Amino acid sequence: MDLAVRKTALENLGIRVVGAVHENLPAARLVEASVRRREGMIADNGALVARTGKRTGRSPKDRFIIENDATRETVDWGPVNQPFPAKKFDELLRNAAGYIDSLEEIWVTDAYAGADPRYRLNVQVVTEYAWQALFAKQLFRRPDPDELEDFEPEWTIIALPRLLMDPEVDDTKSETFVALDFEKKVVLICGTRYAGEIKKSIFGVLNFVLPTEKDVFPMHCSANKGESGDVALFFGLSGTGKTTLSADPERHLIGDDEHGWSDQGIFNFEGGCYAKTIDLSAEKEPQIWNAIRFGAVLENVALDRITRQVDYTDSSLTENTRAAYPLEFIEGAVEDGQGDHPxxxxxxxxxxxxxxxxxxxxxxxxxxxxxxxxxxxxxxxxxxxxxxxxxxxxxxxxxxxxxxxxxxxxxxxxxxxxxxxxxxxxxxxxxxxxxxxxxxxxxxxxxxxxxxxxxxxxxxxxxxxxxxxxxxxxxxxxxxxxxxxxxxxxxxxxxxxxxxxxxxxxxxxxxxxxxxxxxxxxxxxxxxxxxxx
Structure with a gap:
């Protein structure tokens, strides 16, 4: 898709884009750009190491759903799903558009959410950091080059870590703001560099769309299958072992975190893994260890600036150290991301x-x-x-x-x-x-x-x-x-x-x-x- 068409797609959200648009770059070029812009450093294992600043995890208190006709009677409102007024969100979206217009360059990644073509969403991720574009490229499912020729985004994620909110002016709870608008089909993420917000925002979208429109059960689980095709599902929150237990050398990984269960079986939402790395070792988790190489992103992992060696036991920045890498970095992973009923x-x-x-x-x-x-x-x-x-x-x-x-x-x-x-x-x-x-x-x-x-x-x-x-x-x-x-x-x-x-x-x-x-x-x-x- 040429630059003129891309700009038109962004202009639907009021974004003119004055600077350079880097669209669907390969991983190597995104790594180069991240280093050039001093967003991260390359470790001795080849992975790009980035830091997320004071936000080293999700910010649930700063996450909102826009209240409108699409959500008013269906969303389970409360402390988790906090309503945010549509008119105020429109104002913040205009501010975000003006901020993007002022940037010298932005990064655009087109991707799929969902391995089953019947249910997948076309997602466009717009970021101000090259390393977050690499994260999105490796975590979502990657279209083939010919599929990108006529790619039309259904949902847009806009991630602007350096755009900070003013709670007194913007009616937010802090400088961080994460919002989902089910009418405009846009996610706005501001004031946090933690890339997990990008991934989890679309999971929230799928958890709304699939049950109400597709009769598909969305699941926070990992999945793998054996040689005979026997599928197992692993439900659990962060730190319970979903990634570790599903990355079994004797079985084939379907996915480590998000799946759907349809009338034909299960399918992965993602094209990559987002594994916790605290105390990671080659002996206990060889598949994850071997997946961390060039093209992978390490978040908040301690790095010796001289030797470029990583220290997975160092939790000085956070216990929530992470690695993001594509599924194909896991030996024997299921290429099409699908399986039978478990x-x-x-x-x-x-x-x-x-x-x-x-x-x-x-x-x-x-x-x-x-x-x-x-x-x-x-x-x-x-x-x-x-x-x-x-x-x-x-x-x-x-x-x-x-x-x-x-x-x-x-x-x-x-x-x-x-x-x-x-x-x-x-x-x-x-x-x-x-x-x-x-x-x-x-x-x-x-x-x-x-x-x-x-x-x-x-x-x-x-x-x-x-x-x-x-x-x-x-x-x-x-x-x-x-x-x-x-x-x-x-x-x-x-x-x-x-x-x-x-x-x-x-x-x-x-x-x-x-x-x-x-x-x-x-x-x-x-x-x-x-x-x-």
Whole structure:
């Protein structure tokens, strides 16, 4: 598409573009531009290292949805989906257009969101940083050169980190502003260099569009498949192991974070991975380690300016260090990003209380209960403004910050598909055992992988289980290759009374959180939660 047509497309949003437009550049040229503009440095492994400043995670308190006819009666308004007036947004969009007009150069990336051509969105990303254009190029799905010839964007993302908001003038909560307009089909991101906002904004769009218009279930999950085509889904929030467990050398990665489940199977929304890198090692996560090379982006990873060596153990900037790379950097990844209906669904939780079993078999009603609960522990750095190092949290459907519709909409879609395709569901604790965070130890990743493989192969569903007393979860009695002593979490604690108190405390937190769903779910689902008094 020539420059004149590109400018016309941007002018639909009031953007004239006076400076140079760098359109759909290859990764090498984007890396060159990033270094030339001093946006980042090249590490000795070939990756581009960029820093995001004081915003090293998402800014949920600064995220809004524009209130208009498209959203007024459908969006689940509240602390997560905050309304923003359409007229005020128009004013901010005009200000953004004027800001872009003043730039010497901008970067435009055309991409797809969705591997299934029936449901994909055409997305145009406009950025003021070359490294963020590289991020978008590697994270979204990349059109072929001939597809770019007549590419028409449906949604536009405008990312302007250096354009700061004035809360008193702009009616924002801070200098950062992230807004989705479902009528104009535009996302505006200002005042933050954290590139995860670019990726997650379109996930929010798909979570609105696919259920309401396409009867597709959007999922915050990773996915992989075996040699026989057996697909497994891994639900979980940041830090629970979605990326790590789905990047299994013995299986083929479909995607690490966002997928849809249609009438024909599952498909990846993305063309890349956005993996956490804190304490990354070649021994424990070889696929991710080997994927970090030229063309990849490292966010906030410590870099020695002399040797250009990276230090994945250094959390001085943030715990939320990240690597963004295209799926093809993962050996054996599924090229078309699609798979059949899953054979297993796994809910991942990093239980900071050290209470939940490392793996449990869920009944359908329990699957609904724990999906709506979305329990895990947020570790420092995945969001801005976290006040403590570890914070237990409940995030509906393991992705509440990205769900514009009521949580029960997504839960109903999940349960209907589980029943229709007879898919077993499991709860996997990748968190702590032998005590809470700071006392116990993190469940060994090797043991977790064995439990996950047993679930996918059907050995868990067929094996003998016992019902633990506090949550009513069905825990395997034994698993080949996994020490029996870790399957029952109470046995791993030296002080059994302390475990009992902790289990009752967590059970109470579950019940308290679930009250908001009690009026919209069945009695069976309500009764599928913790059993402890």
């Amino acid at each position: 054979k297993a669904v796994l809910f991942l939780t990093a239980d900071a209380f050290g209470v939940l079993p490392p793996v449990s078999v869920l009944t359908p009603d329990q699957a609904a209960y724990y999906f709506l609960s979305g329990y895990t522990a947020k570790l420092a750095g995945t969001e801005a403004d976290m006040e403590t190092e570890v914070e237990a949290t409940f995030s509906a459907c393991f992705g509440a910050p990205f769900l514009p519709l009521p949580a029960t909409t997504y839960a109903d879609l999940l349960i209907s598909r589980l029943k229709e395709h007879d898919v077993p569901c499991y709860l996997v604790n990748t968190g702590w055992s032998g005590g809470p965070y700071g006392v116990g130890e993190r469940v060994d990743i090797t043991a977790t992988r064995r439990m996950v493989r047993a679930a996918i192969e059907g050995n868990l569903a067929r094996g003998e289980t016992r019902e633990e007393p506090f949550f009513g979860l069905h825990v395997p009695v034994r698993l080949e290759g996994v020490p029996d002593g870790i399957l029952n979490p109470r046995d791993t604690w030296k002080d059994k009374d302390a475990y009992d108190r902790q289990a009752r405390k967590l059970a109470g937190l579950f019940r308290e959180n679930f009250r908001k769903f009690e009026g919209s779910v069945s009695e069976n689902i309500k009764n599928a939660g913790p059993k402890a008094p």
